[in-house]
Amino acid sequence: MEPPRKGFDASTSVEPHDLLDASTDAAAVISADGVVVGWTRGAEALLGRPAPGVVGQPAARLLAVPEDPARAAGIAERCRAGMGWNGLVPVRHRDGRRIEIDLRVSAAFRMGGQECFLLSAREQRPQWTVGQSVLDGFLTRAPVGMAVMDLELRYIWLNDTLERFGGVPREQRLGHRLSELLPGLQAETLEGLMRKVLATGEPVTDYEYSGWSWADPHRQHAYSTSFFPLVDAEGTTTAVCYMVLDVTERWTARRILSLVNEAGTRIGTTLDVLETAQELADFAVPRFADFVAVDLLEPVLSTEGHGAWLTDAGPAPARPSMRRAGLQSVREGVPEAVVRIGEEVYFLPPPSDVNLLISGEPVLIPVLDPSDALWATEQPERAARIREFGVHSLISVPMRARNTALGLTTFARSLNTVPFGPDDVLLAQELVARAAVCVDNARRYTREHTAAVTLQRSLLPHALTGGTAVEVASSYLPADPTGGVGGDWFDVIPLSGARVGLVVGDVVGHGIGAAASMGRLRTAVQTLADMEMPPDELLAHLDDLVLRLSDEETERAPADRSTSTFTGATCLYAVYDPVSRRCSMARAGHPPPVIVTPDGHAYYPEIPAGPPLGLGGMAFEAAEIELAENSLLGLFTDGLIEGSDGDVESGMARLCEALARTEADLGTLCTSAVQQLMSEPQPDDIALLLARSHTLAADQVASWDVPADPAAVGHVRAAATRQVMDWGFPEQAITTELIVSELVTNAIRYADSPIRLRLLRDARLTCEVADASSTAPRLRHARSTDEGGRGLFLVAQLALRWGARYTAEGKIIWAEQEIP
CATH class of the missing domain: 3.60.40.10 (PPM-type phosphatase domain)
Known part of the structure; x- marks a missing residue:
């Protein structure tokens, strides 16, 4: 054991600030003659020495100072008296380092007939103490705003960070309430939370709210605030403290995400280009802007073609033709608009050109000056409307999807006095990108649907x-x-x-x-x-x-x-x-x-x-x-x-x-x-x-049974001619005579009985010859030396149409003539 250090009285008990725990701390058992007889894993971890190299060896070898037998004897006597001992002892780690351990020696006990002592130890690390000057600097310069309010909710202390957040000097705050200084910062709600903390003693953490401050009156900020009571030694609440953290960036990101998610459910509900453009304008007003105009290129609205220059690879005209597809304003009737829905528009924010639509970045004009020479020269009518309605900030975002230029969306503020900033450009891009995909889907669908309808109607x-x-x-x-x-x-x-x-x-x-x-x-x-x-x-x-x-x-x-x-x-x-x-x-x-x-x-x-x-x-x-x-x-x-x-x-x-x-x-x-x-x-x-x-009247149909005798051809031919004359078609009489002669002759010569001739007077004059044969007629082109074979060829030349149809009884050969 380590000998007593100079000036140490072994008879005096030293009470530790933190009791040692033998179940978790390093522990060892040492005999009365100073030999290690027990070594725990905690001791091995503390000194880096395994048990086989320590047990059976003198404990004095572990000390980082020379052995002091008198001090060791004094400690042993104290422990035999049942009082124990603890103190700081320097020891040597296996790697040679010197470490300070807080050592505790228990009362003596016997083990196997031998007197022993139980030792437990832990490494003693230096404690850091905070000086008053350091603590004052920490509270004053911390990046979190802090303040202390008395029981009447009046300022009695605040740090520099909170002074910057509110933009109100410390001298003006002390002795005054929050509602008297910053009425637009939800002061009444915040004071209500502080009264709740004073009444219940329970802290309120991470309460978020948005508002403005005198330090930055043109931008909305978001803050996270926590409140907790301050109590004295007797447990009496003496004041309330609150801590403020500026979470504007986090709040803005969450707001953008929320708006974009909501836009996904509000924009693109139909496969209609114009309705989708109007949905974008309706969604952005008044959530984001006071005035929104959506202008689409003419080829996008056309259902007949894709547009020759819609991709980055195609040449663009110097002055692209667009039409207004969506329009909305916080003012009834949208008086700010120069161009109405459906009208042609050529607007591009100065000094932009057509490249803005194809590959340009969004245009942000935080402070819009209509008296600028570019506006006065290029957009004189719009400049007049800007002055009239107090439009002071503008964002123009090109609408593109799938490498296709679709148009331009313009956002403007007038009644909302906060100008657009870089965060607003990100939100505008997200909204326009979401709408652009929906517009392109609607454009493609409309074109394909129109093509399908056109094809179908052309085929009907x-x-x-x-x-x-x-x-x-x-x-x-x-x-x-x-x-x-x-x-x-x-x-x-x-x-x-x-x-x-x-x-x-x-x-x-x-x-x-x-x-x-x-x-x-x-x-x-x-x-x-x-x-x-x-x-x-x-x-x-x-x-x-x-x-x-x-x-x-x-x-x-x-x-x-x-x-x-x-x-x-x-x-x-x-x-x-x-x-x-x-x-x-x-x-x-x-x-x-x-x-x-x-x-x-x-x-x-x-x-x-x-x-x-x-x-x-x-x-x-x-x-x-x-x-x-x-x-x-x-x-x-x-x-x-x-x-x-x-x-x-x-x-x-x-x-x-x-x-x-x-x-x-x-x-x-x-x-x-x-x-x-x-x-x-x-x-x-x-x-x-x-x-x-309808039914053909009896006087519109004439029919004759034809005997299977070539001599009958002349009789039916004459009867058919008379019938055509009776119907008042003398011009068709000769043609009918020839057609009847050829068809009846072929039926008698090549077909089976019964044979029947029928004339129909309808929109056309039809001659039909029915027989009992199913043999198909064949049109031949007879040679000059042939004596026959020209019958059907002659019928085909004389008739408007001819053909054959089959019935259950045989077939019918028919020929039609045009009636004047």
């Missing part, structure tokens, strides 16, 4: 005519722009024999792809209808076409991800014959037509549903019904009957009610029916095709 029939067979009217409404253009289509196809084909279809999907697919299907239906196919066969061929298109687009999809796969369509095809008043129809997954009888009874005929086009492997069935004259046939797409509730059966019932009304004008009935069923925009296209059936 521009004028419908049903000849004398039917009176037709149609109504088409594109889908709500948010849903995209669909693939609905309808058509009226004139057929031979005064017949007419009625078709309505719906392609799955939306957009340009659906519109293009619709055009392909409509063309295919027209081609197949011209081949005189019955409805069920036409749908079968159309189904094969859709399957082939789907396979082609599926193979192309990996290479061209922009191509949407053709997934299918529905279709209804009907053929009406005004002579027999029979209507044959078939459908492929499409709703059945609605039929309204002349007496106003509306119903849906039983027609086999058939699978949608594109499934393949399933047959289509046709149904035939007889229509009374002036019956109404309505073909429609599912968008008309689905409605907002999605109840198809209810929609079909409403359609029956809408069409059952007595309405002389078919177009008016069609329009009113769509308006009655569609009270709000729908996510799908709507198509309605109405056809009112």
Whole structure:
């Protein structure tokens, strides 16, 4: 053990300021003869000496001073008396360092018949003491504002930092209350918090508020304040202290983030360029500015092109043409504006040029001087408005998105006396950047939607005519722009024999792809209808076409991800014959037509549903019904009957009610029916095709049975000529005679009986020869040495159109002539 130091009395107890803890401090057990018999890990950590190198060795080797046997004996006697000892002892660390330890020796005890002493120690580190001058300097010059208020909430002390925050000298504050000095700094609220602290004794921490100060009256600051009571030795509250920290930067960053987040929910709610621009102006006033104008470049507002100079790589005109798209002000009627919404504008803040829009940085004019020469020269009318309404600060931010220049947004302040600063420029950039992406999205969508609508309308029939067979009217409404253009289509196809084909279809999907697919299907239906196919066969061929298109687009999809796969369509095809008043129809997954009888009874005929086009492997069935004259046939797409509730059966019932009304004008009935069923925009296209059936009168049809005898050709030829003359068409008599002669002769020579000739007087003069053979006629070009083979060639030259169609009994060869 360390010997007693000079001047130390071993008989005097020294009480430690902090009790040692043998469970956590360094500890050792030493025998009465000074040998270490126990060494803890704490002792090993304190001196860096492991137990094997210490146990069994004299403890005096650990001391950093010479051994003092007399002092050690005195300590031992004191501990044997049960009193213990503690004091500071210098020891040597394993690395040679000298360290001071606070050592405590316990009362003597016996262990294994041997007298021992328990020692516990910890390193003694120097304590730092604060002088009064240091403490005064700390309180006075701390970067946190501090003040002490008496029980009447009057200033009795404050430091230099708080004096700078408020801009009020210390002499004017002492003895006065906060509400008397800074009434605009939420003084009453702050004093209320101080009264609460005095009443409860509980501190209030981190209360944030914003306001202005005399030190910086043109900028709003934010402060974080904490209050706590000051108590004396008896525990009596004598004053309240408050500490103030300027958190303007943190508050500004949080405000910017909050406004930008809110702008994300308020700007870009629609895919409309003008509405998005107006949403930006509405959001910024009065949150950020007193006046906002959003000006967009002409190509951005155009739906016909991208604009030749919208990217950085393109050349820009010296004077870009823009139009005002958004405008808002704190003053009613926006009197500050020189240009109104929709009008052309060429504004760029002086001295900026067109490069500001393409690659320039935001323009900040903290203090706007309308008398400046540039404003007076370049913007004289705006300079006058600036003076009139006291506009004193301005920020102009170019609107760009995806390397595309879109326009310019200008923010101005007039009633708000605080000028714009660098932080405001950051906020303006964030707001404009968020709006720019929405404007660009709306621009792209509008252009694509317009292209899809234009494509679809160009593919739909521009004028419908049903000849004398039917009176037709149609109504088409594109889908709500948010849903995209669909693939609905309808058509009226004139057929031979005064017949007419009625078709309505719906392609799955939306957009340009659906519109293009619709055009392909409509063309295919027209081609197949011209081949005189019955409805069920036409749908079968159309189904094969859709399957082939789907396979082609599926193979192309990996290479061209922009191509949407053709997934299918529905279709209804009907053929009406005004002579027999029979209507044959078939459908492929499409709703059945609605039929309204002349007496106003509306119903849906039983027609086999058939699978949608594109499934393949399933047959289509046709149904035939007889229509009374002036019956109404309505073909429609599912968008008309689905409605907002999605109840198809209810929609079909409403359609029956809408069409059952007595309405002389078919177009008016069609329009009113769509308006009655569609009270709000729908996510799908709507198509309605109405056809009112008519019948050919008996005097418009003439027919003869033809015997299978070549001599009969002359008789029917003469009869047909007389009939054409009786109808008042002498110019067509000779042509009709030749056509009848050739067609009847071919039927007698090459076809089977029965043979029948029929003349129809409709919009055109039609000659039909029916036989029982299914052999297809073939147009030949006979050589000069051939004696025959020119019959059909002659018919093709004389007739406006000719062709053949097949029936259950055989075929019909027909030829049409134009009637003057």
